[in-house]
Amino acid sequence: MEIHRSLGKRRLVFPMMLSRLPLPADRRPLIAALAVLLCLVCAAIVLAQVEGERGIAPVAASTDIVIEGVEVDVTGESARDAQQEGWREAQRIAWERAGGPAISDSQLQSLVSSIVIEKEQIGPRRYIATLGVIFDRQRAGSLLGRGGQVSRSAPMLLLPVTVSGGTAIIYEQRNAWQRAWAEFQPGGSRINYVRPSGAGGQSLLLTAGQTERRSRYWWRTILDQFNAADVLIPVARLEYTYPGGPITGRFVARFGPDSRYLDGFTMTAASDEELPDMLRNAVRQLDRIYQRALTSGRLRPDATLDLEGGEVDPALQQLIELGRQLENYDRTQAAPPPAATPDAQTPADQPDTPSASIATYTVQFATPDAQSFDAALSGVRGAPGVRGASVSSTALGGTSVMSVQYAGSLGELAAALSARGFTVQQGSNALLISR
Template sequence: MTFKRKLNGWMAAALAALAAAVAVPLLAQDGNRTEPPAEAPAAGGSAFLVSDIDVDVVAGSAEAARVAAFREAARQAWPQLYARMTGVAASGAPKLPDSAIEGMVSGVEVQSEHFSDKRYVGKLGVVFDRVRAGERLPANARVLQSAPMLLLPVLADGGVTSVYEGRSPWLQAWSRFGTDSSPISYVRAGGNASDALLLTGWQARRDNRGLWRSILSRYGAENVLVAEAWLDRTYPGGPIVGTFLARHGPDSAVLTRFRLRAGAAGELDAMLDTAVRRIDSAYARALQSGVLRADPTLTLALEPVSVSPMLDPAESMGSMGTTVSVATPDAASWNAIEAALGGVPEVDGVTLLGLSIGGMSQIRINHAVDYAMLRYALDQRGWRLDGSLLRRRAEGEVPLPRPVVTLPSLPVADDAVTESGGPRDLMPSENER
């Protein structure tokens, strides 16, 4: 079966309309067509989609130009797909004849097109069958696929920020996107009440790793992706300018930023679909370069561990807690801190409140002694507690002196009164001794 014969089935309706307009000059047709022909298979499930392929072909007729454009799009899409799925450069893709590429293609999506009687200009997406395309990958190749990533599609429109509250146009655009054609394993929330409460625009910018660790554990993800869309509407029903950002991680690092414009409100969905594809491409490039990966600090199973000896019940009732910040440049540093505090008898237990690798982590130290004695005990082990900051004692820094312990006052007996009615000293005087 030739490439032309394969496409003719679902092109028939489009070519019928084209035949009536072959004499119309180039660009006279709608330049913002975004819906694929009705017979084109949707990307997703068992398909890979490579989008945004620009073609400009001249042939003997309108039909010949369009078929040649589809063939050229598939020819360009194959190296891109190979690079996306294997992580190697597009130039390293096997050189295949058109017949071999035709065997992998299951359809073409028309994102936009303009044509005349002999010329076809368009932006196309090529849909590859997952199984047949997979057979063309080298036997020892590892198909590049990310760890599960929680997606937060943040939309700011008209002064209102939404994520999973309701069905925003931005959330619907991500729902339309065929994620099976992407190397990113997106995790999307269902949009129930708890999702709307946890996954907010405010949470998207918070760098609290302890909270992120709990959220990602809930959704079975290993990192977070924040796709932001900021819409600026000129007037109701008029042009819309969208500013889009692709962020990743609890620190909201920006991978890409770009702007798109919709000529009218009716073109909003098309603009958002284009933005989704561009953001996904940015995430795919970051995955290939090693920038986007699972964050081990967000998946550590860190449970509060008691590091104190057995305490007398009466003593444990008087245990206090002090919350401090401590530098944790890497994951191993937390283990060293935990072990060091575990060797201090005055410490009843340690609870990790928030781990920030490369920053300041929050911990709670439980202790039965007062703050001054705790500070002294830690100082004896080489740790200096200054207010709410715990740090290593600097070389040459003078150790803290042992705090003076103030004994509690002895109770005064009811009959221990002087002649004047005031209390008298119960300690014997020199003469009484």
């Protein structure tokens, strides 16, 4: 029923009735066109967040022995002769840095697999360059004492953070710090780096804000996507004296979901042209810091990231088994003995009592923040009868979903969660819980 009041020549219409008013026929195509345009704009915004020049693919890791940053300055009878002499000089310097014994130039040349030109200047009779020398591990390993298997760390997810101008970024856009790690050759390192490219949706998932989160469930979800056991966070804080002028780089080696501090140092670059060299040197020095931490036992995967439990200490396992045996003994002593009847079956003739079957149920839970996410997951896993709980959908600020393995019926699971302080709503084959 239409309700209105006559006020002169105007009609008073209640706001709740506006949706029932028919649109003029001549405006319907315009409204439809605006709706389509709005959808296209929203789609373009979403695509813009994952497209663009973000990804830098890391170089393929090699097990060869790499010596970088070898500087040479030699002369010769011609430009070609000076270059060849510079390469021979770089091989000798690199072999000395690698700790190799004294050998002839011909034998040394047979150990080199390639020469990497980092920077060079060629004159008519002079050669100035910064080179990298790569020795074949199969041939040079026996002379250097590196022929055997080298123990390496667990897979470590690498998140290089750049802080400049008050902004912290990782893969949101291409940057020199990310490029330095992508071009780093970790084959000779004991650290097993997992280096994302940062392309596509990785730039939305791996952000500087993630390094400040402490939730183990969030970290485990990310690490599982990259098959990593823990995370390394090398931080580069770049401070410019003035645009294009001297740059001070403060570098810190951190690791783990708690962003633990290992070591740090400071480097300087005179200009933007020298910045890539400074960052490459910083990467090599941070790699040495991580290797020293691995040797000293400080760099090991965080045990709290193993949410599913994993292997249990044998002594603890024995205590658990002993506790179960005592519980079974007490339950047996408390139960009354069965009445003897003429037709009673002997224990050998009695059929086995089937144990409670384990079923999988869907549980939805409200997750307004990370703390409520952790609390709900811990509360469900601690309920009696729950054999396991895994998150199948995460929605921070909304409703997340988990799959729960429970030894009993859905109603019994609802009662167990209610006893844990949850407000439970039961559906056909799912529960909705909240606090």
